[in-house]
Amino acid sequence: MRLNSVVFKIGATILFLQLIILIPFGYIVLQLILNYSINQTETQLVQLSEKYAGEINELEDPENIQLLEHLTEMTNTSAVIVDQDGKIITKANWHDELTNQIVTDDQLQHLHKGETVIEEVSFNGSTYLKVGQPIVKENKNEENASVILFSSFGLISNSIHNIIILVILASLGAIGLAIGFTIFISKKIGGPLIAMEKVAKQIAEKKDFSRKVDYQANDEIGSLATAINHLSQTLERYQTNRNEFFSNITHELKTPLTYVKGYANAVRHEMYQSEEEKQEFLEIIENEADHISNLMDDLTDLSKIEEGKIDLNKEAFNLNMLAEEMMRRSQFRANQKGLKLHVYTPNTPIHLYADKNRMEQIFTNLIENAVRYTEKGEIKIEVTDIGNHIQVKIIDTGIGIKKQDIPFLFERFYRVDKSRSRANGGTGLGLSIVKNLVEMHEGTIDFDSELNKGTTVTLTFPK
Ligand SMILES: Nc1ncnc2c1ncn2[C@@H]1O[C@H](COP(=O)(O)OP(=O)(O)O)[C@@H](O)[C@H]1O
Ligand SMILES: [Mg+2]
Structure with missing residues (x-):
């Protein structure tokens, strides 16, 4: 298929349109899912932290610690309990990379006021969502302690990864579809177009009017095919007409010329019986010359009229x-x-x-x-x-x-x-x-x- 062929242009346009729709669409879906996942994780983590903070009432109780360990493992989160200065009291399901500064002073202050703290943090290239929740005090004199929960964004990035793969697959599918469609169109449109080109060339270069475009359809290409066939017929008729016309003219000129030649010859060789007959011969020559001249006048007129030149x-x-x-x-x-x-x-x-x-x-x-x-x-x-x-x-x-x-x-x-x-x-x-x-x-x-x-x-x- 030539690069400048109509079919190629159509195929490229289809592909371009598909990608133009697919890429922003993929991007929007990605953003929506991303936001949804983050919100979802955040809500879940806040709910979890509220739950932990509610259930842990005796900070030193081993049973409580065990419960926390159990829960964090189940929910794939990590947790620490910090005292009122932010110092770690207990860790549950802890990874070493999380050891950096757990809560800032500012966050501690919020916690002391009984508020929930939410923050995205990064450790060693991984992103975590951090939620801090003050532990409910049994009596007023107890110290302010808080539960800090961490959830990795790994799961979210996994689903993003999947979506990107989906978008790429869809794009590949679109390209495949466009190629398939292009091949289909090239058969449907390109075929008859090429056939028409061949027939038109045959007419123009070889004056061969016998070839016809064999394509019948109720569309623009169909009517183009009919028009070409019609044109070929008209040209053929025109040419036959012209040939006939020329042979007619030759024929029409031959008769008077034969007379002119014959009688001129007769006069030259003095083949007349009398002066009277000589005059007769000369008159015939004159009449035939007039005839030729009339013929020429009529032909000139007719061709001018037919060419629309008058x-x-x-x-x-x-x-x-x-x-x-x-x-x-x-x-x-x-x-x-x-x-x-x-x-x-x-x-x-x-x-x-x-x-x-x-x-x-x-x-x-x-x-x-x-x-x-x-x-x-x-x-x-x-x-x-x-x-x-x-x-x-x-x-x-x-x-x-x-x-x-x-x-x-x-x-x-x-x-x-x-x-x-x-x-x-x-x-x-x-x-x-x-x-x-x-x-x-x-x-x-x-x-x-x-x-x-x-x-x-x-x-x-x-x-
Ligand atoms: N009034 C007429 N009466 C009889 N035949 C006629 C008459 N007019 C035309 N024709 C016929 O039509 C033919 C074509 O006419 P025309 O084209 O004028 O050619 P022409 O040069 O022979 O007159 C004539 O040859 C003649 O046979
Ligand atoms: Mg006449």
Whole structure:
């Protein structure tokens, strides 16, 4: 596992949090137990000393001394009886190290007043709790004597020792737990993350879109996996699209270039029968060059639109006037084919806020198509105001389109009848461009057509 891996960071954080809780917690528990033990020992020792002081009434009585010896052994304490000057009269269960000064003058004074004396004392590195208790006098004239009890803190320090060991064990347990948890998380999170990294690298470096992340879960990692798979799919589609696009372009360029080359060759080698035929050959060359130039213009437009590189220069204009102007421009071509052109607009001006040049481009393309694919009859443009929207219909009485072809019309280079389109200067890109431009204006475009009867294209734009 790498030191900078997410999993390692999570593991370290868990461990850190556990220790941060455990160490102060251990310390507090230790202090509580320590205080409790000291208090407990103190209370016990005071009670014991009161008991001894009450029971010993005859200082010189051997039976009393024996009792004291017995009791101190049982309670694991040591005791002395001192006279009123602090001099030792009797010792019970005594250790030599306790021989130092037993009571201070100050403590003696308290004892004489009948008060209990408590003190922590140290001898040779061991700590003891000392409790002094005045012995109850039988009569007033008797001397003031006191019992002094000692209890070692050894027992307390034993339990502290145990607690420290417990805290250390718990810390070790916490570390173990954190490591276990880290391993668990590394399998649960690290595994899929590494798999995703591999797939992403495969995509980026080798352009291999076949590998998928095989991880399904209803969490963030699951949705990341789905997103990566989705991205891979999109890229794959994009690449196929692009490859198709390029091979289409090559194909589209090849035909006119073959014509240009063939006829140029024919003219150069004077393979024509008459001057008239020569002019015909040259005209073909010119038309094919025009075709290539149209193709280039359309391609440039389309790629700019698809890359989102064109901005709309919106302005308010009268759509009625634009429709009439567009119709006028097509008049010549229509007249050549003997077609009638009509424009129907409302009496009041229809104001549209849009990019006028792009609108012209939309209209030109659709009217050109109508003229191109109509042999007899008429072409109508109808502009209507329908509440929030403006509707424009371009209706022809032409060759029509089969129902099953309609969904593909907006695809690049799609043509129902390739040779007819070519013969009329079509590139197959017009409707792709139109659809993009309409959508940029938040409009819609629909085809309704019947074979051999005619086609109606309906455009709607928000006002
Ligand atoms: N008004 C129409 N009537 C019949 N067919 C049409 C009409 N408009 C478009 N089409 C069909 O849709 C195809 C795609 O149109 P378009 O993208 O403008 O390309 P083209 O350059 O061929 O005109 C055309 O080749 C034609 O087959
Ligand atoms: Mg067209």
